Each structure stands twice: as structure tokens, then as C-alpha cells.
Amino acid sequence: MTERMGVLSSDGRCLQPSPLAARAMLRPAARRLAAVGVGFAGGWAVLYGALMPFGLGLTLGLAEDCFAPCAAGAALGLLLHGLGALSLRSLCQLCALGAAVAARWLLPQRFVPAALAGCGTLTGMALCFALGSSGGADLLLYSAADALLAVSIGFGLRKFAPERPGMGTLLVGAAVAAALGSVRWGWFSPGVLACAAAELALCCRAQRFAALSGSAVLGAALCAADPALAPAAAGLGCATAAAAVLAPGRRVETLAAYAGGCVSGVLCVQPPGNAFGMLFSACGGMAVVCLLPGGWLAPAADISQSGENAPAPARSAAASTRLEAVAQSLSSLAETVNAVYEGLPRRREGFRWVIDNVHDTLCFNCGRRETCWKQEYTATMAGMEALRPLLEQNGSVETAQLPGQLSRCIHPAALCAAAGRSFALYRSRKEARIHSEAMRTALTEQYSAVAEALGVLSEQLGRPGDPEPYKSSRVAEFFTGLGAPPQECAVTLDDLGRTHAAVTLPRTRFTPQELAALAGEVGHICRRTLEVPQVLSCKGMTTLLFSERPALRAVFGAASAAARGEVSGDAVQQFCSPTAAQMILCDGMGTGRPAAVDGNLAAELTARLLKAGFTAELAARLVNVALALKSEDESGATLDLISVDLYTGTARLFKAGAAPGFLVHGGRVRAVGEATLPMGVLGGVNGQSRVVHLTAGDYAVLVSDGLLVDGAGWVAKQVELSAAAGDAPEKLAETLVETARIRAQKTGRPDDITAAVLRLEKSG
Template sequence: MAVFTRQRLRLSAGGAPPMRWVPGVRTSVWLWQAASAAGGALLGAGQVYGGAAPFGLAFVLGCPAGYAVAAGLGAATASLLLQPGILGIALAGSTLCAAVSRFAVKNRRVAAAVGLAVLAAMPPSFWFLRGSVTPSEVARLLCTGLLAALLGAGFAKLPLRQPKGLCLALAVAACCVQRFAAAAFAPGLALFAAAVFCCAVSGTLEQTAVLCIAFCAALTAADRALCPAACAVALGGLAAGCLFPGDRRRCAAVFAAGCGVGALALPDVSALLPLATGASAGLAVALALPQSLLQGLFPPPAPPLQAQPLHGAARRLAGVADTLSDIADTVTAVCDRQAPPKGETFDFVVEHIARTTCQGCTRRSACWVRGYSTAMDGLYQLKPTLETLGKVEVENLPGQLSVCIHPGDLCLAANHGYRLWRSRRQTRARAVMLRTALTEQYSALAGALAQLSAKLSQAGLPDPRRGEKVARFFADLGLETLECCAATDLTGRLSLTVTLPRTRFTETELDALTSEISRLCRRDMALPEVSHCRTVTTLTFSERPLFAAQFGAASRPAKGQTVSGDAFDQFCDAAGRAQMLLCDGMGTGRPAAVDGRMAAKLTAQLLRAGFAAESAARLVNVALNLKSADQESGATLDLLTVDLYTGRAGLFKAGAAPSFVVRGGTPYALEGNSLPMGVVDTLVGRSTAFSLDGGDWVVLVSDGALTDGSEWLLQQLQLCAKLGHTPDRAAETIADAAARRAGDKQDDITVEVLQLVRKGQ
């Protein structure tokens, strides 16, 4: 039954959902029907200079078909009561006929034709009944019909949810409410003042100018005497929108001053009172409206053209990434299908001996024609000897070659050919390694560029208003802003990038800057990231994250070593992510330290540049492979990335020891079997995603901390959590305990601890 009732209500409204008229407004169908009748009554009472009254009929022609009858009844009633004589009767008849046609046929053109036909038939009818019709009455009816058709098309093409439609509706409403003017109060002027002030605060200067033009035309059409006052209000609105957009108090002061300046153009003192009362009433109403309602009525402008290069750059980066990936795939496929080059099998040594020793020998025909199989068997018997000793002597010659009359020359040729063959194989192997490194680097760069492209395409919308505010603030401080960009990403977070001539800031100055910019932007901003490049300084402000990261670390070198082979880094980047990485170089001492520190430094640089964990690890793997071409080397990687806005975390492991999460005082182990970096050509890592909350810990350790297993470490973490240790103290405690347990077998030990702290705790 309820479903049937809702369906009937939809059908009674012509199938058009009523809430689409005004964004964000949801109410019952009957209230919308009542609002349509009230709107028709208001518009049916309006007139323009010369006596034409097109608004009621235009509203019926332009509104949705489901509301046409209610709007027609309201407009017909107002026309009979408030419009004079023949005009009121003619308008009532044409409006009702057009409303019935709209509801029955649901075609605006048919309804407009019916309404205009009824309106055109009225002068002959009244001439027949009354005996006379004045030319002015005929002209008034014709002008009413023409204006009604034009305005009806405007109402239909420009709905209220669009800024243009809202502008048209407000201008028509101002013209109509002026019919109800009382004493020195001009309601149309008050509506004009309220609307243009709201637009100056929340809209753009272009929208304010268009609104001023529309209102001035509407009020002048309603009452010629209001033209100077309307121009004064327009001057105040344009001045407010031009000087202080977005600032209510300053906009109100400038608006009042602009109206005062415009009052100097009034023809006499008597026109000052309608301006003062109307502008004051409109300003009071506008100041009482909430900011959220203003943003709904005057939405922010579309992104400027400056935002388009970001999307263009994103597309170009995506194209470059696809090209690099295709190059890597093509090079790999071609080299895999290519036949082994000549000179890379032992046949090369055999051919070298035959060419240098046997070609001019007198027994060449006997050995290579009649005894071909015996000679070939003998030459191939040289391969094990050459591979074992690196050379062959006369006494090492197999029995098949005992008939050779130049054994010394044969051995020299075999040794020289074997050296050439080994050189060719080494060159081939190095070429294969370099090719693999090149294609792997292409693939890693392609993945990284694709990720950067995705970030650029989701960079969000620029916020020029806040950017201008911040630029003015730095100008007031005497600092020239070379560039000031504000943008809101898809999650609603605001970021600011300010480029200045090279300037040094103290911590106190940065605190004061952050506080003032937070007040200007009405967002809680974090301390900026400061970067100096040659002659410029860049300040990057971001919204303060929901969480903060507290780091702790402790490292102990292996027994008998002064340098640890482990390397680590901990930092928070400009994107609001906490990064913690640990690299363990293979072995101990200085060689392991070189690999570990190289891997940690390169990974940290790539992460700060915006690369994702896996892409950074693949590029570092290529670097370690090239470094370890002549000697075995490599490093494990433990990389933790935590989004401080959401608490989402990702852990990437490449040959690293297990890690641990402490949640609610209870520790859990996170393991991932994989190979270290620099061992194989293609990195084989393991990624794990999980969520963290305030108070949770993540602990990364090198394998030296787990010499005695992980059970004691779980118990130690639980104890540290219960005692409320800080990350630094917990790391030191665990590192000391691991060193005591390892004793003389102590390897490099490193412990890193990250604790997530919710803001406000």
C-alpha cells in the first residue's frame, strides 16, 4: 500500500523528482505543489514597465509538467485579484488553459501555443462583448504573450540547480516582489542586496557582475525610479566581490561604502530612503545566512585552465610508462628468440685448431678425411682438460691425437683458442647481465612513472581563492611570492606550495607562519617542509594528519667489528606518510656496510621522490646487481609505509627477518619469505597490508636480533608495552637483550620501533 501511494505521488508530479529543483532540498510532493502555487501567485502579480505581466504564464510554461496545474491556479488567482481589468481576465484564462495543456499533453510547445492563442483571442472577444478595445490594451496583451514565451523557454532551459537559472529566477522574483512595496521600503531592492552580497562572498566576480546586470534590468523594468538605487547596490556588490571575496566582515563594510558612493548619483533626497532600507534589510538577511547555504547557492567555480597541464602531464607520463614497458618487453623477447651467436660453443676452439695448425699440415687429408671422426673425438676430449687446468700440454693429448706430427703447435693453438672462447663467453654473459639490468630498469621506471601519473591525475582541484589569500599574507610580510598554489585532493585535504626567493626560517618563524596560514585557510595545517634550491625556497604546507609517528632505533655491530653492516632510515615525507626502512648487508664489517648503506640511501631517496616501495626496491636491486657483477654482494630490505591520515600501513620485504606489530599490548609476528636484493636479476619481494590505530607499534629487526629465536622477542615486546616504554627506550632494551643472548655469536643487530599516536592524545 505504501509503495502504491508513493507511485501515485510520483505520477501526480509528472514523474519528475521534486528534489531536483534545488540541490540538497528533500521534502514531500505536496509541499512542492504548495510551493508551486505560491510561486505562481507571486509571479502572477508581477508587472513590468508599461503594464505587461508575463511572469505567471512564463512560470507555467517553464516549470515541470507535474507542477503546472498548481502553478496555473496560483498565477490565475493572482492575475484576477491584482492585475487590472481585461489584462487580469485574459491572463487568468490563458494561464489556466496552458496549465491544463501542460499536464495533459506534457509538451511545452503545445501549451505555449494554446496559452498564446487564448491570449490573442481575448481582444476580439472583449470588443464583441464591450464594444471597444483600446490599442494600448492590445499592445499590452501582445507584449505579455511575447515576453511569456521567451521567459518560459528560459525557465525550461535554465533550471534552478544551475547558476544561470538561479540568476534568472532571482531577477524575476525581485521584479515581482516590488509589486508589494510599502511606503519607503522596496522589497525587490532588498532581495537584490541580499543576493548580490551572498554572491560577492561565495561566488566569483564574473557571477557577481552578471547578477548585478540581471537585477538592475529587472528592477528598472519593475519601477523606473529604482534604477539609481539599483546601480548603487550593484556598485557595492561589485566592490565587495572585487576587493575582499570570501571575507564577510570586510565585504559588508565595502558593500555599505559602495552603496554610499552610489547614493551620490540619486536624483533627489527622497530616493535615499528606499535605498537605505532595502540595502540594509538585504545585508542583514545575507549576514544571517549560514556559510554552508551560501556555498550551495553559489558553488565554487570550475577549475581554471592552469589545472589542465597537470592532467596533460599525467597522460604524457602514462604514455612514457607504456613505451618504456613495451621497450623492455621487446628487448627481452628478441634476445630470447635470438639464436646463440657464433663462437660461443666449443666448436670455436676446434675450428681455431683446424684453421691454424691443420690447414697447412701434410697429413691434413689423412686426419680430416679418412680419420675425421677420430680427429673430432680427440679434439673434443681436450675440453675437460682445458676447463680443469686452463691449458693443455703434449703429455695431456688423448690417444686419438697421437698420430699428430705437430703436437706442440696443436697444444699452442688449443690453449689460444680456449682463451679466446672464454673471453667471448664472458663478454656474452656480461652483455646478458647488462641487458637484463637495462630491461629491469625500464620496467621499474615504467611502473614508477605509471604511479606518478596516477597521482597527478588525482591531484584534485586548485583553490585559487586560498592561494591568493596566502600570497597576500606573504606580501604583507614583505616576502615576494614567486608562486603560490593551493589545491584540494580527492579526499578533501588541502595542500599549499609557496615559492619564495631564498630565505632562511627559524623554528619559531615556521610555527608562526603555520598558525597564521591555518587561520587564513581555516584548516589545521602542519609545519611546512622547507626545501632550498639555488636561489629559491619552497614551503610545502599540508593538513595536519590524524596520526603522528614517533620513531626509535638502536644498532649494535657484530662481535669484533667496529662498523655495522645494517643501515636504516626513518622519516615522514610531504605526502603525510611515515617511512621506516632497514637494510642488512650480506656478511659483516665494512663490505656489508657498503651494501647496506648504499641500499638504504638509494631507497630513501626514491621514497622521498614519490616512488612506491616496490618500484624503489626494483631500482635498488638493479644497482646492486651491477655493483656485484664481479663479486657476490646484496642486501635485505624491510620497508614500512604508514599513511598518517588513515592509519593504513604496508610492509615490503625482500629477504628480511620477521617484523612485529604490537596492538593493545599483544605482539604479532609478520613474516614474508623472499630473496634479498642484488642476488637475482628480478626482485622477488613480499608485500603485506594492514591497519594501525593510535598506540600501536611496528618493530623492524635485522636477523642478528633473532639468533636465539623470536619467542623471547615477543615476550620482551609485551613487557615493554606494559611498562609504557617510549620507542627509543624499547629499541635500546631489545638491542641490549639480543646482544646478551647472542654472546660470542653476535651478528649485526638493529632494532627500529614506530609508534602511532593519535592527534590530541
Template sequence: MATYLGEKLHTNVQLPAILPGARGAALLWQGAAAATGLVLGAGQIYGGAAPFGLAFTMVCPPLYLFAAAGGVLISSLAFQPAVLGVKVIAALTATVAVRRLLQDKPNTKNAGIWAGCLALALVQAAVLFFAGGYVDLSQAAATGTTALLAAGSAWLMRRFPYREPRGLCLWLAIAAACLQRCARGPLAPGLAVAAAAGLCAAFAGTLEETAVVSITLAAAITAASPNLCYAALAVALGSLAAACLYPGERLRCAGVFASGCVLGALAAPDAAGVLPLFVAGAVGLGAALAVPGAWLRVVFPPPAPPVQTQGLSGAARRLAGVADTLSDIADTVNAVCTRQMPPKGENFDFVVEHIARTTCQTCTRRSRCWVRGYATAMDGLYQLKPTLESRGRVEVEDLPGQLSVCIHPADLCTAANHGYRLWRSRRQTRARASMLRTALTEQYSAMAGALAQLAGKLGQAGLPDPRREEKVAQLFAGLGLDALECSVTSDLAGRLTAAVTIARTRFTEEEIKALTAEVSRICRRDMDLPEVTHCRTVTMLTFGERPLFTATFGTAGRPAKGQNVSGDALDCFCDTSGRAQLLLCDGMGTGRAAAVDGQMAARLTGQLLRAGFAAESAARLVNVALGLKSAEQESGATLDLLTVDLYTGRAGLFKAGAAPSFLVRGGLPRMLEGASLPMGVLESLVGRSTTFALDSGDWVVLVSDGALTDGTEWLTQQLQLCARLGHTPQQAAETIADAAARRAGEKQDDITVAVFALGKAG
């Protein structure tokens, strides 16, 4: 950095316009070097090591050596412990002396690094020698860690200049770790830097760049302030989620980041611990939104257009890498939290020790009770446990006979009550933290599994067809819409997919139909209407072959007796992969609370399915969301999910606590069911999957438990009657819902009926 500034000082003619005179500019850069040394010298990471100021002195340009060393010297005296500060100053002196003496000799660029590390080792050896054999392991470890990290940091500073993205990430991590020493109250400057940098990467960088920046800065914050590990993880999770869901869209990225911080706040050890996360997140969010887009494009230049033959395989490899990273993060979080959680072996001894510290330690009869009468006193104190567990407190009259010799019975009862409340609070805190950790790591694992599945699908995307690609590109060029990207691929089953990216354009329904006809003629396949996606300044059209089957849906619902809203939620659609999706979620209970759970589960599941997630992966992620919501109040929802491949007729039915479903074939219904539990009840999802084949004319009927109040026999008869009368799926759903409401009477629960019918494509 300083070398580049020195070159600017001598070559850039614009500097005199800012600060007249070369002498003034030189003083400015000397002051910048001293300020940098002052900030880096004050930094400290976990274990008491202070390597960054010494590392900066080892590699800074000779022109700024004394200024940088002066800044590090002042901060070492002012901010570091006395013993460590003296050692760092000795190493600093050796570094400056060696670099000054050998500055004109070749092949001596690492002499300062060796001199500083050797000086630290010699000073530590002298301390051990004059200490007469006494070894302070913490000071020795801090000194050794400082030497090793100083050498490593100096090598990295030289290897990755700040003008490169990797060097900028390194300097941001060091700055975040050092700025944590300036934390005051709820303000955590280093955490704010991490939030701003992660959001800037999500705004203008790639997912990979965002992951590197977020994880590196989270590690730096954790090293500098281990008590903020939950906040660092929340900021990294928010930045990664923003880059995954809405890359480049500032306002939506900001919303996703804020949601990630709110989710991370649930893992805070106490209410006061939420403030640093919210303050740093707000400051970082405001700073990131204030950065001009032109500055971000300088740091994160747009990537070169991908080579089509390698694009899908490259994306598959990246998704697989992200999946492995998320899985590793989950394992790391589990390992770290297991070591940092309060001990699990706490028992009633905690209450006994609290009584002994607060009441008996200053008592004049302490020796009599705890030396000569130790067994009697312990027996008496343990007899308080049943009373405390049943009533939550003890009174003087509850004291057993073994404690009758106590001369402060009221104080003893007060101490016992307070100690018991503390013990119970610690157990509840440990249980809550364990639940939140499990939810967080389950979410990471589920996301890793889903991304691995997407990577597998991309890796099997098929072979390109250059001849058809050229003809499709010529079609759009003839319309005045030059294709930015164009691909025609054939998957393993031989089905064609044509994807075209053009400048952002609006199409009418007639224009879409005409384009589909032309693409079908060129590809010599019967293509379906395309999926049109508008993203920033481009429009993407994806044409797929028309499926062999069509899907028809019929739905009907009736709220519970006396309720205005239903706790059931439905969603049905056909995605771009030729799959029909029908899902039914039943919130536990009735009324608005159940409606919130049902709608939340259905909406999240539908969004994940549209994004390409498999049924079980989507259900695992929704299970985590409902589990976090039910931490404060009992909630949950069942899931009934039918997925039908409209090319082959293969169907999959996934159930999580849902009521039985029905398959109607040839007018004869049969029941489909599987034992499982609803989402949001357990930490991990317990669901059941069933696969079967469908043919034209088959029905699959999904119902909520309110439709089965009077059993399943009447429902099978009603389905058989509807099939014989030739009802449409909508008519059948309405008929069954009305019949179920009549049968339930005053006991009517939320009733929902969904009918899926498979037909032949025309």
C-alpha cells in the first residue's frame, strides 16, 4: 500500500491541487503510515497475541519505516499489556535496525521478518531465564503466537497487495480485528466493517466472492471477540443469503440481510447481546447502501461472458463447492458451540455452593457446620431439593432438622431460593442455546443437501446442439433482438431445452405464441410456451418440450365452525422442468394462529420448489423455520406434497404428519398414507415418501384432517360416485368439501380438498 502511495506522490500531478507542495504531500503519507501503525499495533486477537503492528513494520516501504514503527510503538505502550508491549517493542527495534542496515543490499527483503521473530524468541528466553524456572504459559503462548502470526501476516501482506481483491479482503479482515479494540457499549466497529463489506460483495460481486469475504471477516471478528461469534455468523449468513437470493438488487439484498441478522439474534446469549449485532448491522447496512455503484464495480468488475460448453459444469462445481462449505460450517459451528456451551454436568451442587458462598462463608459457626458437621449439613441442604422443585422456594418452616442449628435461617432460605432460580435459569439458557444451534446447523445441512442436488442436476444438463443454437440465434437476430447468450441442449432423456438471453424486452401473449411456433419449427420438436424471466437489464426465455400429459387442479376449502379464516393452505403449479406440484399445509389448531403457520409453510415450500429444490430438502428448510417460530409458542404444520413428472407420469408423494391421501384409478379409489410427524415439532424432519406411476384419467386427492372427521369409508364412496358421474376435479373438490362439512356438524374443523387429474396432451 505504502509503495503505491509513494509512487503516486512522485507521479500524480493532481496531489498538489489537494495539498499544495510536495513536502505537504510527503507529510500526509508519513502521517497515514503512522496512523496505520497506530491502529494495527492496538489490535489483539484471541489468546492475547498482537501481531499486526509488528507485521506492518516488517513489510512497509523503507520511506515510511520510522513513521510506521512510531505508530506501533505508541499503541503497544498504550493499548497492550505491559509485558507483551515490552516484548513487541524489542522486536520492533530489532526489525527497524536490521531493515535500516540492510536496505541497500540485495536478497534481504525477509531480513526484517527474521529479525523481529528472533528478537521475540530471545526476549521470551531471557524472561524464562531470569524468572528462575517459573514459566507463565499464557505469556509464553501469547509471545509465540505473536511471532508466528506476525511472520505469516507479513508474508501475506507482501504476497497479496491491497490493489488485488484477495489483498483487499486480507486488509479488511485485519482492520475488522483491530477495530474491535475500539468497541464501546453496543458499538462494535469491526462487526460493522464486516457487515458493510459482506453486503458490498452481495451487491456487486459473485456468490463465491461474497462467501470468501463473509467467512474471512467472520473468522477475524471471532478471533478478536469470541463473545461475538454468534453475531459474526449472523452477518455472514445474511450476506450469503442476500447473494444467493437477490444478487445485485440492493434493496432486496438489504431486506434479506436484515432478516439474517434477526435470525442470528435468536442465538444471542442474552437480551443485551442483541444490541451489538443490531447496531453493527444497521451501521454496516447504511454504509453499504451509501457506497456508489461505480466504486463497487472497480472492486468487483463484471465477470467475462462464460463459455457455454463449460458454463453448466462450472456452475455445478461451484454449487458443489458451496454445498461442501456450508456442510463444513455446520460441523464447525457444532464443534465450537459444544466447547463453549456451559457445562452439562451442573447439578444441585450449584445451589449448595451458592448457599455456602453467600450465607455460610461469613458466619461465625462456619467451622462447626462445615468441618465437624459436614455430612449433616450436606444431608440437610440436599433435603431442600424436593421442596424447591415442587414449590420453587423454601420458607424457614420448611428447613429439615439437620439445619436446625443454623443461626441465620432466613438468610439461608433467601440464598437457597436465589441459587435455585440461578440454577434453573442456567439450565433453561443451555437448553435454548442448544435448540437454536441445532436449528442453525440443520438449516446449513439442509441447504448444503439442496445445493448438492442442484449441482447434480446441472452436471447432467446434457449436450449442446450447436446447429440448432445458431438457427435460434439467427431467429432472434432477424427480429432485431441480438442474443447475448443462446443454448440448445438435450438432456439424458433426449428432451430439448432452448435458453435465450436478450436485452430487456416485453412480449405480448401473441408474440410469445409466435416465437414458440418458430422455435418449434427450428428445433423440429413440439415446444411449450417459454418461461420469461426479467433480471436487471436482460430478459431470459427458456423453451422446453411440451409434456406428454396435462395437469388439472380442483380445490375447495371450508373454515372451521365459527372461524373467519382457515388454518389450511394450498398451492398448485407446473414448473419449467415439466413437473406438476400440489401441496397442502394444515396449521396446528384453528383460527388465525393456525392460518399463519399453514400459510407460512405453504409459501416457503412453494418458493423452494419453484427454485428447483427437491421435496425433502424444501421440507427440511421449512421445518427449521417453523421450529424457530415454535420456540416461543407451540406451532407447527403438516405437509402433503404431490410431485408429478408430466413427461413420464411418475409421481412422488411426500407426507409430514398429513392426513391420508387417495388415488382414484378406473373409478376405484384406494388410500395412500404413511406414518410421520408434522413440521416444526422435532429438530429434524420425520417424513415419508411414496412413489407410484399415473396414467391419463387418474386422480390423486389430498385432504386435510377436517375432511376425515367421520372416517375414510364415506370419502372413498363419495370419490367413487364422483368418478362415475364424470365430475371435473373442481366439481369433485366442491362436492366432497360440502359433504364433509355436513357430516362434521358442530365439530367442523378446517376442511380442504385438492384434486389432481392427469390427462393426455392434445
């Protein structure tokens, strides 16, 4: 049963469209609106009655899409905090915000220039005002302290994004707590209420470490904003400790523990009369938590212990171990079969076996046996050996064809019949032995190739990459919000720092537009540009594999001309896997339909094996076995393969019996490849591998031997000219094939002609 993203009625009609587009539009707006609010809190917050570092610090540290709204909110907070009165401190802060925003616009992703611009402007203006006023020393001192604190806050936010639980979130929370802590309406303190609600919510969700660290930082921010709130901070700290230790994750018990700890903490440091206002505000925070939906406070383990993320490396390690064990078992099985075969006694069955069988079946009961096989043994053996060419040529012997040494036989007709039967039996046994040996070779070759493939896969699973727990949880929350909670979700970084995400869902169908929207949303969460995901469906589950967009992209082109008729023995496969561009050219032996069967079989099977994760060498070994066992007739095909890593430009070439290929790098062309045997001829593959490096603008050209009818010189020149002109791969392939066809007609040596072209371009 499949689902579609969106709300469906009982009869399958779509009642409303997929929310992907709406979320894609609303999320950036929500982020910027939140940045305005955080910036306003940072501009409003004043520490110890003199320091104002949060506005500039948040502007320096927030992400590229949020720093400008944050600066606008901070400017508004600075202006409203002084009720419209523009002091020298506020003027310096506003100018510093403007300088930091300008620096971040001009030099994105650069922290040092923005920090120098903002903090330099702040201290420089304070110095200018200090030289012309009596209280300038205090202004310069406070501005320098603001600059130092702002740099620290901005640096912390750059290293620890506020979206990720940790220091970044605590810094933003401290700014909000400091802003709210400076506001008092009689007994009511909104800062105490907000801190109590946040800490209690974390305790209800069983996030004890986050709650304890939050209570410490938020309490410090409250005290810095208003020293009179120190008893409230102490009470909230005691309440959080009680709830986190005694009853984490149980809502009612957590509320009771938090309330008891809060009352005890406040009364220990403040008289009952003065503690009433603090407790009133804390009770307001607890009431807010009580009104929240139950789903928002569902217990959740810490990110580091998340069941969705933490077991992934363990599962990968277990799967890697099991695959390695299977690989070793298959390899041992192949070695055992070969060892047993080598240890068996060899049956040296030559033509002597035919002679012995004739003696045992005919001559053993004959009255002249003693005379023929003892007294005239030499003559009898010479006569029997003389039968060998006749039997090998005709398969039987006539009475008139018996040699003179056997003319004395008293049963000539029976002798001819016995010789024919014995030779037929000998030939069938020989063919069976050859066939069984071929089957054994094929079996052990398959076992060995699959064992090596499983070993490679085991090594890959053993290196799953560095997990990104926070991003994994964010991606899982995103899919849950779409109404498709994932069974598994993992975001990892590989050895080269590339981001990969795997999301397993119940069986779901996606349109191309939805897949593109998912790539954009997941990429926004992971802060990477991702390719459209690869969709794998199996056993009621759908897995989406996201990969970071590579630096290069491949453009393919191919052209072909049959030697006779419309059927060509050449076959081409061109496709892109998530990380590499693959191009395959197989040339079946001969021309016409038989060659087409071999060529297409080799190309199609190689492509499937490469998509499944097999290397070129292993794929060639399995294809070689398939061709050898395809039929009794001799089958063979060349294999010409190039695989280009689209992230690094590393190209791996593999040739088995294929014609030389051509590479264009830096505008210069060179031929690659040497003469080898095709697949399907021998028990093993006699192939060649080579590794080269390509960049954007380079070409790779694979050709069949029919295109080289007049040698490789003109092909190299044509490829170099076309590459210099920037011809499209399709045009270059057609030019090569058409020119080769004309040349072949002049020489009178027709053959199948094929050219496959790949060009690398920068990924846009």
C-alpha cells in the first residue's frame, strides 16, 4: 500500500496539496522573524546596569540569512530601551551594528572582518566621544567591554549554531532572559516566568543535562540583568535540580518536584514576604507548561542517546561484521572446492581407453584372444591405433576400412560396432569432464567475485562516516511534520567531509517535484546543497538517499552505425550513480544479431553490477562467467568502462579487449589502452585498470574497433579539434561515427562503429 505526501480522502482523492511548498516559503520567513525577536531582546538587554553586548554579538554570530533581521531588531531594542532618547552609548552601538552588517554583506562567511568592523567602530566612536566629554573614560571602558563580550558571543554562535542544542542555544537564551529580567511589573517578573517554563519543559522531556545547564546560564543572565532576582535564580536552580534528579520525564511528578524545589530554594535565601513575588512568577511559568499540549512534552532521550541515531553506528558495525563473515565463508568455499578438485586423482583417459573398452566388451570372450592380444600384441595395437583417425573423422568405422593388422579378426562387423560405441562413450565422457570443469571454474569464480564484493561493502559499512545527531533529529522532525514519521533517519559526514542522509519511510510514492522540494528542505536543514534523492523501495519500505551536490556534472553523448542492416553488435550504457558518472561500451564478437546479444548482455549486466556497488574488476569477472556459460557456441565481448568521481574528478578506466580510448585534459588529447583479450574467452579476465584525473571541460571518448579502421591518428585529431571548439558530446560522437563510416566504405571492411563521449562540466 503506497501513500502520497498530503492529506487523502477515503476514496483516494487529494483534499489538499503537499505542504512542502508552503513550508519552503514559511520557514525562511519564520527564521527571520525569530531573528528580529532575538535581536530585539539582545538590544534591550543590559547587564549590570551598564553593558550591552548582546545586540552586536548576535549580529556577528547568527547565520547568513538571519544577521540582518537580527541587527534591525537590536537597533529597535536599543532605541526603545531608552524611550527614544539617543545616548552616546546607543549611538555607538547603532553605528557598530551598521558596520558589522555591511562587513558581513561584503565578505560573507567571514567572521574576522565583521568582528573588526563592528568592534572597531564601537571602540573608535567611543574614543572620539571620550576625547570631547568629561565622562569619556567610562564610555570608552564600557564600550571596550561591550566589544570584547560581543566578539566572544559572536564567536561562540559561529562555532555552535543556535539551532543545535548546546552553547549557541544557551547564548540566545541568556540574551532573552537578560532582556526579560530587566522588566518588572510589581510582583510579576516575566523573566522568572519564562525561565521557569523553559526549565520545567526540559525536565518533563527528560532532558536533564540541558535543563541543568539552562538553569545555570539563565539564572546568571537574570542576576546580571537585575541583582534583585538572585533569590529567584537560586530557587529556579534548586527546582530544576530536584525535578531533573527525582522525576525526569514524568509530567505530574516533575511538576511536583519542581514546585517543591522552587519553594524551598526561594525561602532559603529570602524572607517569606519578599519571596511571594518570585514564587508568583515561577507559578506562572509552571501554569504555562501545564497548558502545553502533551505531545510537546513527551519524554525524549538526549540527542547523544537517541534511539534513532545512536544505534546506527552499532548496526553498521554489526552488519559490516556479518558481511565480512559471509565474504570469508564464500571465499573459503571457493578455495575448498578448488582444493578438493586438485586433490582428486586425474583420469588420464586417452585413446587407450577406447582400445581397452573394445577388449573388455568384445575380445575378452573370443577364442582368439590369446593369439591377438598376447602372441601378436604389437600388430594388434598398431591396428587399433590406425582406427583412431577414422573414428575422429567419421565417428564410426566400416568393415572395409579395417587396417591390415585387424583383417584376421573373425568378427569384423562386431569389431567395428564395438569401436564406434567405445569411441562415442569416450568422447561423451571427455565432453562431460570439460563441462564439469567449466562449471566448477564458473562456480568458484562467482563465489570469489561475490566474496570480494561483500568484502568491499563490509568495509564501506564499517566506515559509516561521522554521525550528525542534531541534523538527523531535525530531518526526522521535518518528515514527521509532513505526516510521514521515518523508521530510520541518519545524517553523516564521510571521510571527505561530504554530507549524506538516509531516510527510511513506510512505502510512499513521490513525484519528481516532491523529490526536488525534499532535497531543498533537507539541504536547508543540513546547510548543504543536496541532489534529488535516490529512491529505493523494498518490502513495504521506501528509503531516500540524499547526497551532497558534487562539484562536477557529466554530459553524455553516443552514436552508432551497424556494419550491415540495422542491428549493431556494440552496446553503450551511460548513467550517473549518486557519486560517479559511469560510461560502458561493449563490443560483441562479430557482427549482426549474435554479436548484439553478447554486447548487450555484457553492457546491461555490467551496468547493473556497478549500480549495485560492484567494482569494475569484480563486474568483469561475473560478466566473463555469464558469457562463458551463455551457450555452447563461443561467446565473447569487449568491456570498455570509465567511472568518474564527480566530487574529485578521479577517473578509473578498465579495459578488457577494448579498443584504445581518448582523453582530453587541458586541451590536449591522448590515447589510453593496450591490446588484451575480451571477456568470455578465458576462465579469467585479462583486463587493465588505470586511474587519471579530470577537471571541468575535459572529455572522455570510448570507441569500438570498427571506428579505428584507418588507425587512431585521425580520431585523436578530430577529438582534439572538437574539444577545442567546445562541441557537445552528442555532436562529437556523431562526427566520429559518420567520418569512420565513410572511411570504412572506401576500404571495403565494414564493421560495427560506435562512439561514446562524456564531458565534465561545473555543477551549477
